[in-house]
Amino acid sequence: MPPAAPPDRTADRIDVHTHLLPRELPRWADRFGYGGFVGLDHPTGCRARMVRDDGTVFREVDPNLWDPAERLRDMDETRVAVQVLSTVPVMFCYWTPPRDGLQVARYLNDHLADVVRRHPKRFVGLGTLPLQDPDLAIAELDRCMGDLGLCGVQIGSHVRGPGADRNLDDPALFAVFARAAQLGAAVFVHPWDMMGEADMRKYWLPWLVGMPAECSRALCSLMFGGVFTRLPKLRVCVAHGGGSFAATLGRIQHGFEARPDLCAIDNAVAPRDHVGRFWVDALVHDPRALRLIIDTFGVDRVTVGSDYPFPLGEAQPGGLVASLALDANAHGKIQMDNALHWLGIDRHLRRKEAL
Amino acid sequence: MPPAAPPDRTADRIDVHTHLLPRELPRWADRFGYGGFVGLDHPTGCRARMVRDDGTVFREVDPNLWDPAERLRDMDETRVAVQVLSTVPVMFCYWTPPRDGLQVARYLNDHLADVVRRHPKRFVGLGTLPLQDPDLAIAELDRCMGDLGLCGVQIGSHVRGPGADRNLDDPALFAVFARAAQLGAAVFVHPWDMMGEADMRKYWLPWLVGMPAECSRALCSLMFGGVFTRLPKLRVCVAHGGGSFAATLGRIQHGFEARPDLCAIDNAVAPRDHVGRFWVDALVHDPRALRLIIDTFGVDRVTVGSDYPFPLGEAQPGGLVASLALDANAHGKIQMDNALHWLGIDRHLRRKEAL
Numbered sequence: 001m002p003p004a005a006p007p008d009r010t011a012d013r014i015d016v017h018t019h020l021l022p023r024e025l026p027r028w029a030d031r032f033g034y035g036g037f038v039g040l041d042h043p044t045g046c047r048a049r050m051v052r053d054d055g056t057v058f059r060e061v062d063p064n065l066w067d068p069a070e071r072l073r074d075m076d077e078t079r080v081a082v083q084v085l086s087t088v089p090v091m092f093c094y095w096t097p098p099r100d101g102l103q104v105a106r107y108l109n110d111h112l113a114d115v116v117r118r119h120p121k122r123f124v125g126l127g128t129l130p131l132q133d134p135d136l137a138i139a140e141l142d143r144c145m146g147d148l149g150l151c152g153v154q155i156g157s158h159v160r161g162p163g164a165d166r167n168l169d170d171p172a173l174f175a176v177f178a179r180a181a182q183l184g185a186a187v188f189v190h191p192w193d194m195m196g197e198a199d200m201r202k203y204w205l206p207w208l209v210g211m212p213a214e215c216s217r218a219l220c221s222l223m224f225g226g227v228f229t230r231l232p233k234l235r236v237c238v239a240h241g242g243g244s245f246a247a248t249l250g251r252i253q254h255g256f257e258a259r260p261d262l263c264a265i266d267n268a269v270a271p272r273d274h275v276g277r278f279w280v281d282a283l284v285h286d287p288r289a290l291r292l293i294i295d296t297f298g299v300d301r302v303t304v305g306s307d308y309p310f311p312l313g314e315a316q317p318g319g320l321v322a323s324l325a326l327d328a329n330a331h332g333k334i335q336m337d338n339a340l341h342w343l344g345i346d347r348h349l350r351r352k353e354a355l
Numbered sequence: 356m357p358p359a360a361p362p363d364r365t366a367d368r369i370d371v372h373t374h375l376l377p378r379e380l381p382r383w384a385d386r387f388g389y390g391g392f393v394g395l396d397h398p399t400g401c402r403a404r405m406v407r408d409d410g411t412v413f414r415e416v417d418p419n420l421w422d423p424a425e426r427l428r429d430m431d432e433t434r435v436a437v438q439v440l441s442t443v444p445v446m447f448c449y450w451t452p453p454r455d456g457l458q459v460a461r462y463l464n465d466h467l468a469d470v471v472r473r474h475p476k477r478f479v480g481l482g483t484l485p486l487q488d489p490d491l492a493i494a495e496l497d498r499c500m501g502d503l504g505l506c507g508v509q510i511g512s513h514v515r516g517p518g519a520d521r522n523l524d525d526p527a528l529f530a531v532f533a534r535a536a537q538l539g540a541a542v543f544v545h546p547w548d549m550m551g552e553a554d555m556r557k558y559w560l561p562w563l564v565g566m567p568a569e570c571s572r573a574l575c576s577l578m579f580g581g582v583f584t585r586l587p588k589l590r591v592c593v594a595h596g597g598g599s600f601a602a603t604l605g606r607i608q609h610g611f612e613a614r615p616d617l618c619a620i621d622n623a624v625a626p627r628d629h630v631g632r633f634w635v636d637a638l639v640h641d642p643r644a645l646r647l648i649i650d651t652f653g654v655d656r657v658t659v660g661s662d663y664p665f666p667l668g669e670a671q672p673g674g675l676v677a678s679l680a681l682d683a684n685a686h687g688k689i690q691m692d693n694a695l696h697w698l699g700i701d702r703h704l705r706r707k708e709a710l
Contacts, residue, residue: 160554167555195551195565199515200522200572203579204617208610210550212603213568217555224558240606247602248567250641251595251667255563258666262559286605292647311613312606 012079014339015317016188017239017281017305020085022111023066029053032100038090040066050090058090064309068115072122074308080317081336083308084343085112086126086154089192095161098133105130105140113148124343125150126188131159134172138179145183151343152186152235157214158221160193168218169225169266177227181234186343189218189238207312215243219278220252226267228277237279237342239305241289246296249275279342281305282321282334283314290320299330303339367434369694370672371543372594372636372660375440377466378421384408387455393445395421405445413445419664423470427477429663435672436691438663439698440467441481441509444547450516453488460485460495468503479698480505481543486514489527493534500538506698507541507590512569513576515548523573524580524621532582536589541698544573544593562667570598574633575607581622583632592634592697594660596644601651604630634697636660637676637689638669645675654685658694 021040028037035053040061042048048065050058064070065088075083087108093101109127116125127144129137144150159166159173166173168189180187194210195217215238222228222236238245245252253271256263276298283305284290294302304321307313314320321334339345376395383392390408395416397403403420405413419425420443430438442463448456464482471480482499484492499505514521514528521528523544535542549565550572570593577583577591593600600607608626611618631653638660639645649657659676662668669675676689694700 158554167557169557195554196568196572199513199550200576202522202524203575203620204610204614205572205575208603208607208618209568209571209575209599212571212599212606213551213564216564216567216599217551217560220558220560220564221555244564244567244571244599244602247599247639247644247647248563250639250644251567252563254640255559255667259559263563265558284602284605285609288647288650289602289605292602292643295643312610 013335018308101130126154154188156192157218168221181231212243216245241284242280368690373663456485481509509543511547512573523576536586567598571600596639597635
């Protein structure tokens with residue numbers, strides 16, 4: 001059999017930021033004996049509801065959240081060659097006892113891998129890990145990159161909950177990042193469990209204000225904690241354009257220079273010298289903000305990500321990028337090549353062939 | 356006596372963002388019978404320490420925090436015509452019983468007004484208000500704008516504490532904003548008590564990540580809560596370039612359009628239509644970020660603010676603005692005219708003359 005070709009470049013783009021759930025989710029509360037989980041309710045009609053086990057509705061959703069056929073139809077319409085699939089961050093479950101979190105992760109990863117396996121040219125997958133227990137997380141990472149044939153993992157902007165209390169600089173998480181670097185696993189950082197959520201419940205502010213801050217918190221933790229410096233092969237992409245990071249990089253750099261006693265305690269590399277070390281998606285909904293992240297992070301470090309199929313996303317993935325006056329080379333990089341590079345996709349496809 | 360001239364334009368700029376404390380602060384804990392306050396300790400030597408009443412050091416400070424002569428020397432060196440003085444946000448004390456908060460505010464405002472009175476051409480003043488009690492806050496606002504001769508107030512990005520639980524959209528605060536609009540009081544919004552602070556103590560992240568988010572939280576609350584819409588004469592300036600707001604305005608606008616059921620519940624005016632309704636300072640430490648806020652908010656809505664005398668500030672106030680390739684007209688606006696407009700300074704000086 002000849003080696004698999006890279007994804008079809010006559011279709012336009014790779015969408016690195018899309019979410020997938022199984023149509024049916026176990027009733028984890030019944031299985032584990034405590035609540036706090038989000039499930040999917042399917043009343044009559046097409047729409048479903050993501051419902052907390054206390055009965056409160058988290059979000060109404062359409063079948064394109066779980067149905068590959070619906071997704072493929074949308075992808076064809078919007079010229080998305082490949083969707084990178086990841087779970088919905090509310091499923092991270094970093095707050096559960098580790099073995100339970102592992103069980104949830106395995107369930108979601110098995111399903112996601114199955115979708116990828118059935119449509120290998122249109123979907124690539126990122127698993128989820130029980131980061132509240134780094135050893136279990138590494139074992140599941142190995143399984144994702146081995147048997148499941150995924151090309152990386154999605155992680156939260158922090159790992160906090162009753163059983164864990166960690167930002168991404170935490171030494172306990174370093175072994176997970178080291179293993180990801182060793183395996184060539186792409187790491188997608190997604191905001192979740194937003195800072196300040198309890199104090200700004202109105203006006204969707206956790207999503208509009210908290211999420212951008214979460215992205216910056218994650219990047220700052222990886223930088224100041226020395227993760228990028230110690231793992232030059234680690235490939236990280238941050239959702240939502242890296243949030244507030246680009247616009248506040250001057251402030252962060254200035255803070256590093258003004259108070260090294262606070263900022264440079266674990267790593268002497270300055271914030272600006274980390275630029276170029278990570279990717280972001282282009283999900284910023286504003287041409288000026290997109291220019292800022294391209295100018296700041298570099299034309300090789302921005303990818304298309306739409307947050308499909310959620311309402312805060314970009315209905316036409318890559319539409320904002322396409323609207324920008326960039327040369328064709330830059331368009332090709334942002335719509336396709338940078339994602340391939342971040343995902344290590346050629347390597348990934350070769351590895352799949354070798355299995 | 357002829358009417359007072361506006362501040363000398365041969366000197367370069369107005370710095371709208373500078374902090375002042377009295378050299379001596381009462382031991383509020385002794386007076387009120389409970390702790391939680393920050394005081395000033397003066398060991399031998401020039402430097403002092405801002406110390407919490409549990410003994411932990413908040414920050415080391417230099418005499419230019421309290422000594423007008425030191426400040427005037429720095430201003431002459433850096434060609435700052437006028438400093439707009441405000442207290443240090445850790446002094447807001449919104450968390451105390453209202454009468455105690457009023458006592459702290461009155462002490463600070465009396466001192467600040469005295470400094471302004473002794474150097475009326477070089478300093479203008481913003482008072483602080485006990486916002487945990489809107490009635491007391493309005494009474495103190497009246498005093499600030501009357502007897503004390505200040506030109507406005509500085510407020511926090513939210514008003515939270517055991518006795519108050521409010522973002523700036525809270526109906527209880529509207530009467531304060533309405534009174535400020537009626538009196539022509541300039542309102543400076545400063546981040547404080549940063550979201551997520553307890554969960555990201557390392558690397559100065561509350562200042563580098565939390566503060567920009569606080570500025571956006573404040574602006575979003577004022578917008579979505581309808582404060583700008585209902586009070587067209589209210590003049591608000593937000594510190595630190597408005598934080599993450601400009602870079603995430605596309606996201607905020609998109610959120611408003613995608614989920615009006617969450618965002619447009621108190622005000623139908625879209626986020627982008629609020630642009631031009633408020634000022635920001637230029638304290639962003641990065642030419643690209645400064646371009647973004649000028650392009651986003653308009654060349655009439657950006658002012659110079661340095662956070663003097665603190666280390667996260669700009670050592671040469673307005674230096675970043677001066678480094679940008681703008682036409683002379685734009686430079687004049689940002690360095691001087693926009694601040695005069697926000698402060699209502701001509702009107703303010705005329706009013707002082709009339710007293």
